Amino acid sequence: MTFILPHIEQLSTYVLGEHPPDGSSVLKLNQNESPYPPAQLVLETLRTIGEESIRRYPDTACGELRAALSHRHNVKEEQVFCGNGSSEIISLIIKVFVGPGRCIAIPDPSFSLYHSVAASYQAASIRIPLRDDYTIDTDLLIRSEADVLVLVNPNAPTGRLLPLVEVEQIVSQFRGLVVIDEAYMDFATPGSSALPLAQRYENVLILRTFSKAYALCGARVGYCIARKQLISALEKGKDIYNINAISQRLAEAALRAQTYTDRTIAATKLTRDAFSAELEQLEFEVLPSHTNFVLCTPPSGPEKYTARELYQELIKRNIYVRHFEHPRLSDKLRISIGTDEEMRLVTTALSELLN
Numbered sequence: 411m412t413f414i415l416p417h418i419e420q421l422s423t424y425v426l427g428e429h430p431p432d433g434s435s436v437l438k439l440n441q442n443e444s445p446y447p448p449a450q451l452v453l454e455t456l457r458t459i460g461e462e463s464i465r466r467y468p469d470t471a472c473g474e475l476r477a478a479l480s481h482r483h484n485v486k487e488e489q490v491f492c493g494n495g496s497s498e499i500i501s502l503i504i505k506v507f508v509g510p511g512r513c514i515a516i517p518d519p520s521f522s523l524y525h526s527v528a529a530s531y532q533a534a535s536i537r538i539p540l541r542d543d544y545t546i547d548t549d550l551l552i553r554s555e556a557d558v559l560v561l562v563n564p565n566a567p568t569g570r571l572l573p574l575v576e577v578e579q580i581v582s583q584f585r586g587l588v589v590i591d592e593a594y595m596d597f598a599t600p601g602s603s604a605l606p607l608a609q610r611y612e613n614v615l616i617l618r619t620f621s622k623a624y625a626l627c628g629a630r631v632g633y634c635i636a637r638k639q640l641i642s643a644l645e646k647g648k649d650i651y652n653i654n655a656i657s658q659r660l661a662e663a664a665l666r667a668q669t670y671t672d673r674t675i676a677a678t679k680l681t682r683d684a685f686s687a688e689l690e691q692l693e694f695e696v697l698p699s700h701t702n703f704v705l706c707t708p709p710s711g712p713e714k715y716t717a718r719e720l721y722q723e724l725i726k727r728n729i730y731v732r733h734f735e736h737p738r739l740s741d742k743l744r745i746s747i748g749t750d751e752e753m754r755l756v757t758t759a760l761s762e763l764l765n
Contacts, residue, residue, distance in 0.1 A: 417532050425522075427732050428725075436728040437755060439746040442566075442594075442703050444625035446674040446749075449667030452626070452660050459656055468655035475658050478665045479633055483605055488638045491645065492661075494652045496593060496619040496632030499644070501527050503615070506647040507587050507640075508533045508558050515556035517546045519736050521566050521591065540738070544568045544697055544705075548576050552583045559584050562591040564598050567734065567744045569699030577604050581611050587640075589615045596623035596675050597682070598700035605635060612637050622702060623675050624664040629657040678702050678747050685745075685753045692760055703746045705739075708764075715763060717741050727759050 412419065427440035447453070472492040480487040493499035500523060508514055510532035516524050518537035528535045538550045544565075551559055561580065564571045581588050581604070588611075590604045595618070608614045615636040620626040631653060634644070664671065686696045686704055693709035708717055715723065721733035721743060732744040745756065 418530065421526065421529055423526075428730060430728075430730055436730055437748065437752055438730050439748055439752070439756065440730045440732040440744075441627075442622060442701070442746045443627050444622065444674065444702070445678070445747065445752060446625060448625045448660070449664060449670040451667040451670075452663045455659055455663040456656075459659060463655040463659070466655070468651050468653065468658060470651050472653055472658055475631075475633075475653075475662050478662050479635075482665055482668075483635060485605075485609070485635055486638070489608070489635055489641060490633060491636075491641045492631065492633045492653055492658075493648070494632070495621065495630040496591070496617050496634075497523065498630075498648075498652060499617055499632050499634050500524060500591075501530075502644050502647050503558070503589055503617075504528050504531045504533055506643050512557040513555075514558045514560050515551060515554035516560040517551065517562070517565065519567065519734075519738055520560075521562045522736075524560050540565075540568070544570055546570075546572050546576075548572075548580055551580055556586065558587045558589060560589045560591065562593070563602075563604070564594045564700040566594065566701065567703070567705055567732070567739065569594075569697055569701045569703060569705050571598050571602055571698075571700035574602055574604060578607055581607055581614055584613070587613050587615060589617060591617045593617070593619045593622055594701035596671075597679055597702050602700070608635050608637070612639075615640055620661050620664060623671055624661070625674070626657075626660060626664060629660050631657050631661040681750050681753055682747045684750070685747065685757070688753075688757045689760075692757070692764060703744055705742055705744050707742050710741075717743050720760070720763060723763050724756075724759060729756060729759055731756075 430436040430438060475492055476487045476490045479490045504527045513534035513536055514528055515536040515538055517540055525535045536554055536556050541547055592603060595603050605616055608616050615634055617634045620631040682699055689696050689706050695707040697705045708720055718733050724731055
């Protein structure tokens with residue numbers, strides 16, 4: 411006898427990057443976290459939070475945070491929805507806009523959480539293969555028979571960016587809702603965001619997070635921007651108090667410290683490009699990245715380590731990167747960008763292993 415719904419029992423658990431033992435001294439480059447601390451204003455805000463914020467229920471409308479985000483992106487407050495990380499919003503998107511018996515289409519490989527969430531709501535997911543160079547085939551996406559199209563841009567885990575003109579081509583020609591997940595857009599070429607499209611098209615929903623550029627992974631704050639009708643639907647589907655009071659205040663403080671975040675973004679991009687060049691000197695194939703990570707293929711040969719073997723050898727040296735079992739990713743490693751000093755440790759370890 412089981413009390414579990416059959417479709418839930420058949421689900422595979424979403425696989426996260428390996429979490430090192432608590433208190434261990436390791437270099438953690440497997441979950442695309444910021445190598446820099448949150449802004450000083452965020453830390454000061456955390457220290458000043460009193461018992462009232464814990465004892466009272468939080469603002470369910472996230473009024474102050476929504477106001478700050480509307481000002482930041484020059485949209486109306488009614489166009490902003492805040493969630494408990496972008497992962498909650500992904501679940502709400504499937505719950506509210508897809509549901510049982512309908513389907514999403516998403517490039518493959520991409521952020522696999524969308525497949526897991528779709529299956530949990532008894533929705534199907536269509537995998538649209540990336541081209542041989544890991545760019546997105548826009549024509550195949552547009553022709554898909556899905557109800558909702560998901561575009562992670564820049565894509566994860568490839569790091570590649572779809573130009574805005576091609577994004578608009580998809581939005582203008584696809585008949586259903588287009589969800590554009592811009593978790594890594596802060597690290598891309600300026601002017602690449604599809605946020606302007608949310609003003610011009612009614613079928614666009616832009617998803618963002620405070621986890622990457624703002625260094626607030628632990629606070630769990632995400633948000634999306636879309637037309638009022640779409641935002642209202644998400645409000646109907648969410649839990650009553652989906653973001654705690656402390657996380658709301660920390661996210662607001664992070665927005666007020668945008669200058670600091672811009673500096674850390676610029677530093678990350680410089681480190682990323684330098685690290686990519688060093689990997690190429692070690693004969694890795696490196697995909698062009700517009701994110702805070704790189705996807706790379708180790709040099710091959712009878713005397714060489716496979717990607718999985720390199721992943722395991724790096725763990726022995728207390729360096730955690732990411733390896734995927736996906737058929738088109740199994741010969742690759744995804745390495746998050748840390749500080750310059752941290753990336754030197756990685757290149758030194760790789761050089762010693764390869765030589």
